[in-house]
Amino acid sequence: MMRLNPSYLKSYTPEAFDAMEWEALESAMALWSPHFHVAIAGVLPAERRLCVRVLAPLPPVVWPECFAKIAARIVAAFFRFADGVVAAAREPQRLFKLLDMLDAVARERDRLDELFSSESATLVAIRERAREVERALARAAAGVFYEFGLRVETHYVAAGGGHPGAVEAGHVPKIVRYAVNYLKCLASDDYRGLMDTALRAERVVVGDGDDDGSEGGDREPLAEAASNVLEALHRHVEAARRVCPDAVASHVMAMNAYWYIYMRARGSELARLIGEDTMRRRYKASAEEAAWEYRDAAWNPLVRLVSGSSSGAPKAWPSPDEAREKAAAFADMLEERVRRHGVDYKIPDGDLREQIKAAAAKAVRGAYAGFLKANDRAVASGGGRRELLPVDAIEGMVRRVFDEMGDGVAAGIAGRTRSRRQSGNLEGF
Structure with a gap:
């Protein structure tokens, strides 16, 4: 020995x-x-x-x-x-x-x-x-897991508001990455049975057994505990959104975080433990909602500027001067987006970035093309047409913004080489 x-x-x-x-x-x-x-x-x-x-x-x-x-x-x-x-x-x-x-x-x-x-x-x-x-x-083991859940629940408060710099850049919070991978490891074949046994034994000790025939009594203790941790992560993300001074950054961060949770768990033992449908309804849906809010905050102002509404329906402005002012304001706003968007905000997941890029480019291009068509005579008078950017150039500028929102070449390659099974789609994008 x-x-x-x-x-x-x-x-x-x-x-x-x-x-x-x-x-x-x-x-x-x-x-x-x-x-x-x-x-x-x-x-x-x-x-x-x-x-x-x-x-x-x-x-x-x-x-x-x-x-x-x-x-x-x-x-x-x-x-x-x-x-x-x-x-x-x-x-x-x-x-x-x-x-x-x-x-x-x-x-x-x-x-x-x-x-x-x-x-x-x-x-x-x-x-x-x-x-x-x-x-x-x-x-x-059960006590340590409960402590882990408690720390996830209180992390935002304990950190004094989390990590403002990371939130304002739209990055996935570190606690989200850590907790999701922690749960994935626990849900693996190596630890799932052991952790479930430990949690079940702890329930018996504290007199909270699940053999009373009540609804949900057949659910594994680990599944319930892991769901609680994921819900705590959801609350953490929403708390970070509320205090972020930059509305666009808050939506990007939430979108990245929820998409990370969904895609990291998708097809894994963790998703099977929680339920694939539950993960899709809760976290994919939250990512989609944040994506729509991001598009509304970042790109719909361009649409509203030239069309007068979020629908993007073409509108003929009353006078040539007003139409040309709208065109100039549109160009300035788009230039501002191009200048700071890719630097200030990041969408590291290639699939997610491509889907939002396509949707934003389509909306902005459509609104701008409709504006030019509805106000053709106004913008053409006095040589104004020659001063306006072509529709294709507008779309190219929007797409270039998203190309700069990745985490570099490696992220782009990873996004392009990801298998179909590992890819996800935002509903409606």
């Missing part, structure tokens, strides 16, 4: 764990699971066989007590380490290693029952202690 160099087992107090750097603690927790397996599957059975063989000439009660003393010293080190992990601070990054430890104990349950049979009261006590450790690890 000492060849494994389990020196980390000496640090088992909660204070010692909290004082450790995460990399060191992660390494220790990662070693615990395979070392525990070696101890239970290899070392202790060998010790048991040795005790039986060497002490066979003595009374039958001798070898179990001898083995119990040896086993107690070995497993005590592992159990103390587990106790320290359980009692330490509930940091979200510790959850997956906690689940690995829980899995290690659960996998050895049959061997533990076989090793520590009723031949000795001490052996029975060791077996019961192992079950207690398993339950404690499950409760700790």
